[in-house]
Amino acid sequence: MELKKHVQDLLVIEVTRLNKRHFLLDLRAPEKFPLILPGQFVQVLVQGSASTFLRRPFSIHSVDYSRNTLRLLVQIKGEGTRHLAELKTGDHLNLIYPLGNSFSLPFTKDVLLVGGGCGVAPLLFLAQFLNQNNIRPTILLGFRTKEEVSEIETYSRFGNVHVITDDGTEGEKGLVIDHSMFQRERLDFKKIYCCGPDAMMKAVAKIARMHRIECEVSLENTMACGFGVCLCCITPTDKGNERVCMEGPVFNINRLTW
Amino acid sequence: MPDLSVNIAGLNFRNPVTTASGTFGYGDEFRDFIDLGRLGGIFVKAVTGKNRDGNAYPRMAETSTGMLNSVGLQNKGVDHFCREIYPRIKDFNTHIIVNVSGSTVEEYVEVAERINELENIPAIELNISCPNVKLGGMAFGTIPAMATEVTAEVRKVYKKVLMVKLSPNVTSITDLAKAVADGGADVITLINTLLGMAIDIERRRPVLSTITGGLSGPAIKPVALRMVWQVHKAVHIPIIGLGGIMNATDAIEFMLAGASAIQVGTANFIDPTVSVKIVDGIEAYMERHKIKAVTDLIGALRTE
Known part of the structure; x- marks a missing residue:
């Protein structure tokens, strides 16, 4: 389209x-x-x-x-x-x-959204969109500390929200992958959407692979134009170097070289 | 209505505003933003003999009024260009000019020969000035004898308008301009990016994966303008000027310094509609100064 x-x-x-x-x-x-x-x-x-x-x-x-x-x-x-x-x-x-492109609509209702730091930004819009398609996702949000935890009520309108902070001042303590929902033997999700720092997305991708859950991530790279002509924001994929601003920012983890 | 058309080496442009290679994709990326038919021409992304993946990320660093890039001529090669891209752009209502790059004289010749066969491409721009590839590229543009040789070899096989894009990373730009004119160039375009670098002090590392990269944007405009002026006085073939042009005022400065046409580059990233605004701005300037033909501006700088 x-x-x-x-x-x-x-x-x-x-x-x-x-x-x-x-x-x-x-x-x-x-x-x-x-x-x-x-x-x-x-x-x-x-x-x-x-x-x-x-x-x-x-x-x-x-x-x-x-x-x-x-x-x-x-x-x-x-x-x-x-x-x-x-x-x-x-x-x-x-x-x-x-x-850029967009997150794809899942073929399941068992959906998890994972965001960390400023990476939570596109997930609110995604949660809103999933709601319109009769999906109420689980939403896991990671923040540095209690002071930065925000908009929880807004997210809660669209899904079941879990919070984790680096210092444990609100919700569970640790990084998003330390959350208790990931410590279970089986995860009940069939699709994970993730956005945040690279290290976080790679860690979530690893969990998704381990549990054979489909996973999409939204990448952030420095870019000059944003509409596909400067070729500065590339990321290596199964098709060579692709533009995060055009072929992305959303990629299925299977297409990335992570 | 003032006459904005210019004739460059026998090729008629509806106005002197074109877009620089590597900043305008293949043109179709801009169709949501502007009517391509309002431009004098489009210089499309560099084409090489074979597929090139380009350099590793990060490829870009923002600087004061400019940016560094080290893309490294990423493109899918001349076969792919002729088969997949040419059919989709050949009927654009503006001149499509292909930027030809290579690592060896043979590669430049091979690509030029292939592009020569494409009916709707009236000119090529030989890129002997890319600072971001290990072999060839800028080397051909910094040693006059090599610049003459690659231009002359391409001239033998290329029958249409041959433009050569010069690097500013030289001691004497006029020596290089004379060298490519001697080799048979019809037109000189200048300047390509200035070699530069940026450092991240927190990590004590270069920002770019290639350490150095090409500087573009308003930061380089005074250098570009000076070089256009020097080359205009030194050689008698037309010049297409570029380097940090952000608006019509900048464009007119380049024409007064001696450029017959200009290319808009980095400014396209910030405002994808800027090229058309520059056309309008030049027209308004001409009306204000009662200039009938835009060609009256070329080299019209008063220095006495």
């Missing part, structure tokens, strides 16, 4: 600070959204920041077609994201969207 890409100024509706390092950005498009699928991302132009030259890619956190808004979950990492954190209601932000 071919989805038309747009370059557009979106209106900043609301900037919601979640904690020290994270905030939500609600943006409204001037015209009706095209079809946007979970797993897709946007390229944001950061204006007025001297050291930010290229656009910044962000997963789409959720979409509200009735209000024509989309939400981004942003982690403050450097100059570009610091600049975005200072946006105010009424500002405009130029986006190229929707970009």
Whole structure:
């Protein structure tokens, strides 16, 4: 399915600070959204920041077609994201969207979503999408510490949420793969969707392989364009070097060289 | 309406705005964003003799007003280009020009010969300036005798418009420009990327897998402009200028320095509609200055 890409100024509706390092950005498009699928991302132009030259890619956190808004979950990492954190209601932000492929719809209702850190961003949209297809997934979210645990109520509308923190200040203690649900002999899931740091996704992929569970991951690579022409964001796959921005960001783990 | 058309080595362009190889894919990636028929031409991604996987990740580092890349000419080879890509792009309503790369003189000749057979490709751009491949590439573009040789060998088999893209990583750009003109080039395009590097101090490692890479973007514009000016004075074949062009003002600067046409490169990554905005901007400038033909701008810099 071919989805038309747009370059557009979106209106900043609301900037919601979640904690020290994270905030939500609600943006409204001037015209009706095209079809946007979970797993897709946007390229944001950061204006007025001297050291930010290229656009910044962000997963789409959720979409509200009735209000024509989309939400981004942003982690403050450097100059570009610091600049975005200072946006105010009424500002405009130029986006190229929707970009990349998407998570595939599962042939099962036994679905697990695993997210860590900022990797939780595309999973909310995915959970929303699964709900519309009558699937209520199990959602495992990993955070550094209690202060960063956020939006649990929102996730809970779409699935059964489990939390784990690095320091054990909320939910279980450890990394996502340390969670008790993985310590059982048999896992009841037939499909796992995962997004987070590379090491985390590789660890989850290993569990999925061990239990012969189908698994899709959403990769994050540095990219210049985001729509397939610079060839900077490649990842090795069974078909050679493929572009994370076009053939990805979502890959079935069987296609990766992990 | 001002006349934006330019004739370069016998080839008519509807306007002087084209897009740089390696920044515009094969053109179809931009069809959601712009009408390709509004561009003077498209320089498509480099084609080599055989499939190349390119360099390992990471291939990109952002810099102050620019970026480094080390893609390494990733492409599926000339067979794949002729069979799979050419049929899908050949009827675009603009000039499609193929960037030809190689590691040996034989490879350049082989690819040029194959592209020569493609009816709807009116020109090639010989890439003797890629800084990101181990063999060939930039070596041909930094030693004048080698530049003459590869140009002359390709000239023997290539019957249409032969453009040669120069590297800025040389002591004297005019020596290289003269060398490719001597070899039979019809047009010179300049500049390719400047060799550079970036370091991650936390990991004490280079950012790029290849340690060094090619710098592009506004950071290199003054260097590119100077080189276009020098080459314009030194040789008498047309120049297509590029290097950090972000808007119509930049494009007009290159034309005043001596370029007959320009290529938009890295700017396409940031605004995929920028090439068309540059066409509009040049037209507005001409109207404002009552310039009837865009060709009046070429080398029109006043220095006295």
